[in-house]
Amino acid sequence: MRRKPITPMDPRASQYGIAPERVTKRMAAYPEMTSLLIKDLFADTPAVIYPHEEGLTTVRKAAEAALSRVDMSMIKPRDSVNVLASHHGFTLLGGEPYAELLRVVRDVIAERTGTDNIRLRAGVGLRFRETEEYIKRYRLDEHFKGKARGVAPIDEGVAIQTEIGTLYGIKAVYDADWIVHVHNSDVREVHFHRQVDRAVKPFGMSYARIETRSTYHWNMGPRGANFTARSIFESEFVKSKFAFAAFLNMSPSGVVGVTAENDLYVLNDQLTVEGLTYYGKIMTLLGEIDECIVGLDFPCPVPYVFAAGVIYANFVGANDDLFDLDKGLPPYTWYTEAFYDKSGKPLIDSIMPVNPAIKMVVHNYAWGGYPSAFFSEHIPTIVVGQQQAELFNQDPQNLSYMQYAVVANGLDEAMHFAYHAAKTDKVIIFDGAMGGINVSHSLADMLQAKAPAVAKRVDRELMPKWLKQRGVSPT
Amino acid sequence: MKVISLKPVVDQAKCIGCGICAKVCPAVAITVTAKKAVIAEEHCRGCGGCNQRCPVEAIAMVRMEKPYQVAVAIDDVDYQAITRLCVAAKLHPEQIICYCTTTRAEEVAAAILKGARSPEELSRQTGIRMGCKVECIQPVLRLLQAAGITPERPPGYQWYGLTPTVWDIPEAVKAKYNSRGFYFDEDIKLLEQVVHASVKKEEGK
Numbered sequence: 082m083r084r085k086p087i088t089p090m091d092p093r094a095s096q097y098g099i100a101p102e103r104v105t106k107r108m109a110a111y112p113e114m115t116s117l118l119i120k121d122l123f124a125d126t127p128a129v130i131y132p133h134e135e136g137l138t139t140v141r142k143a144a145e146a147a148l149s150r151v152d153m154s155m156i157k158p159r160d161s162v163n164v165l166a167s168h169h170g171f172t173l174l175g176g177e178p179y180a181e182l183l184r185v186v187r188d189v190i191a192e193r194t195g196t197d198n199i200r201l202r203a204g205v206g207l208r209f210r211e212t213e214e215y216i217k218r219y220r221l222d223e224h225f226k227g228k229a230r231g232v233a234p235i236d237e238g239v240a241i242q243t244e245i246g247t248l249y250g251i252k253a254v255y256d257a258d259w260i261v262h263v264h265n266s267d268v269r270e271v272h273f274h275r276q277v278d279r280a281v282k283p284f285g286m287s288y289a290r291i292e293t294r295s296t297y298h299w300n301m302g303p304r305g306a307n308f309t310a311r312s313i314f315e316s317e318f319v320k321s322k323f324a325f326a327a328f329l330n331m332s333p334s335g336v337v338g339v340t341a342e343n344d345l346y347v348l349n350d351q352l353t354v355e356g357l358t359y360y361g362k363i364m365t366l367l368g369e370i371d372e373c374i375v376g377l378d379f380p381c382p383v384p385y386v387f388a389a390g391v392i393y394a395n396f397v398g399a400n401d402d403l404f405d406l407d408k409g410l411p412p413y414t415w416y417t418e419a420f421y422d423k424s425g426k427p428l429i430d431s432i433m434p435v436n437p438a439i440k441m442v443v444h445n446y447a448w449g450g451y452p453s454a455f456f457s458e459h460i461p462t463i464v465v466g467q468q469q470a471e472l473f474n475q476d477p478q479n480l481s482y483m484q485y486a487v488v489a490n491g492l493d494e495a496m497h498f499a500y501h502a503a504k505t506d507k508v509i510i511f512d513g514a515m516g517g518i519n520v521s522h523s524l525a526d527m528l529q530a531k532a533p534a535v536a537k538r539v540d541r542e543l544m545p546k547w548l549k550q551r552g553v554s555p556t
Numbered sequence: 557m558k559v560i561s562l563k564p565v566v567d568q569a570k571c572i573g574c575g576i577c578a579k580v581c582p583a584v585a586i587t588v589t590a591k592k593a594v595i596a597e598e599h600c601r602g603c604g605g606c607n608q609r610c611p612v613e614a615i616a617m618v619r620m621e622k623p624y625q626v627a628v629a630i631d632d633v634d635y636q637a638i639t640r641l642c643v644a645a646k647l648h649p650e651q652i653i654c655y656c657t658t659t660r661a662e663e664v665a666a667a668i669l670k671g672a673r674s675p676e677e678l679s680r681q682t683g684i685r686m687g688c689k690v691e692c693i694q695p696v697l698r699l700l701q702a703a704g705i706t707p708e709r710p711p712g713y714q715w716y717g718l719t720p721t722v723w724d725i726p727e728a729v730k731a732k733y734n735s736r737g738f739y740f741d742e743d744i745k746l747l748e749q750v751v752h753a754s755v756k757k758e759e760g761k
Binding site for chain 1: 558559561562579580602603604605608609617619648650651652653655656657658660686687688689690691692693694695698713715716717719720721722724725726729733735736737738739740742743744746747749750753754
């Protein structure tokens, strides 16, 4: 007896997507769909504190416990503190766990240090008002007593002297006596950071100016990219302001716990190991899929919709091992995207094609606000609804997305077309289902059959290699 | 090349004349006159940066009745000169250097060889930096530097300056962090493969 599909996250009102009422049907609603729990695929899946029957209480308790072990004595009653957040946390499990962590961090700082000058500075990717939307949605402005704001990479900058030269941060991120780094350990953009210094990444990205982000994606190379973040974090300027970090510790099944540390590198090493452990098996398993139709059905940009904690961008590169640092260019990353010539051929032979298992993409619901034309150019894509197509046509970051995609009037029409054109009944839906993954019955059978061998290979072969490449001990 | 299909429209009643829009505009197409934002439509390339940062949401992006295209032709420029400039910037002439507009290095190099002297001029001429407004500032600055040009910074926050590349990392710094998975030298080798592929392609013509 198969499980029913997991209810996907509701569409969200946002200026970057179509109106929620326009999403009239979800891919998980079809009778041929079922769900698999991560814990049913891999026996060593960790227990989670959220989703939980007690709701957010478990997150609050875990955050309070983790913060109780952190030294805050450097923060004096009259000091100013910037609590730094990033947009991505609000896309995890409905966003409430991350919002709750931010609330707890504020409450505990106020209680322990006596300062009331605590601001929220929430960074973004390429949708400059995204965290403004989240601040309103989760009423963080009220919780931070009117001192919450979104910050963007084109805002006023501040020069930061690093070991390799001058880089630039967002001035409003650093305009306090102290900064507190509140993030999550979801591996997410493995194609960019390669699970190297994951915990440090926002210093080179959501807290950084355009010059620094451009350094990351153009100047440092596909494996050295995240050194941009470490360079900034290692600077005297940032070290002099850094108080502590608090992370929502994620797994593909949900929130495993909350970790807080004064030493970011201690936390970084812990999360490097746990990220490889928690996500390594499911990412490797998804790479075993031989053929499928992909459904995009989640309120965030095309590459960031996710299934079983794995983002679509990583599934596009799942025909290679993204954690293996011996591999230079993943099938999809921005360096790779840049290295195709005018005729569409790779500039060097070592560039792998995107995951050939993806026969067709049904874009039922995903946002703009991220350059995504590479995906529709390389993978047959059918977009549901003229309004969604028009959204992309009017998006300065996606002016050519629809040049490579076709439009269906509705989801039924799109699925009918996809099944006939792709000639497979295996479907994987990137709809952010909590705790598991929504797939077709046929794909569920395949994933269940392959999971034990994948688990064994990751434990015995891949994990030791991944850890050695990063100079991290499993203990 | 970029098709310009959107233009900003300022709600005069809402505008508070703060000038943030002018400070973030990559094309430097906005001024503040009599405490109101004024947009020079002939310079605007429809990126929407002003719309996204206006603190009072006084700027709307509206569809243009007649979209138009900006592009710099490369056919009338010596392609060897284009290649030399790109290689000096450690870029392949055919590689994309702006993901949103799929602008290739050769077009920006051609614009520089034809006389463009700043990121702002390059944006107006080619449409580069007119999508996300974030990621492609360094390849633009690298190409200008390779041409021996040191552009003057505009008065706002459009850009601050060139930043280091993996080629600039001191050996001592590499040695300090190599064991943490950064693979600096291997990435240099890989990036140079791409750059030198341009020379091979040129020789093959």
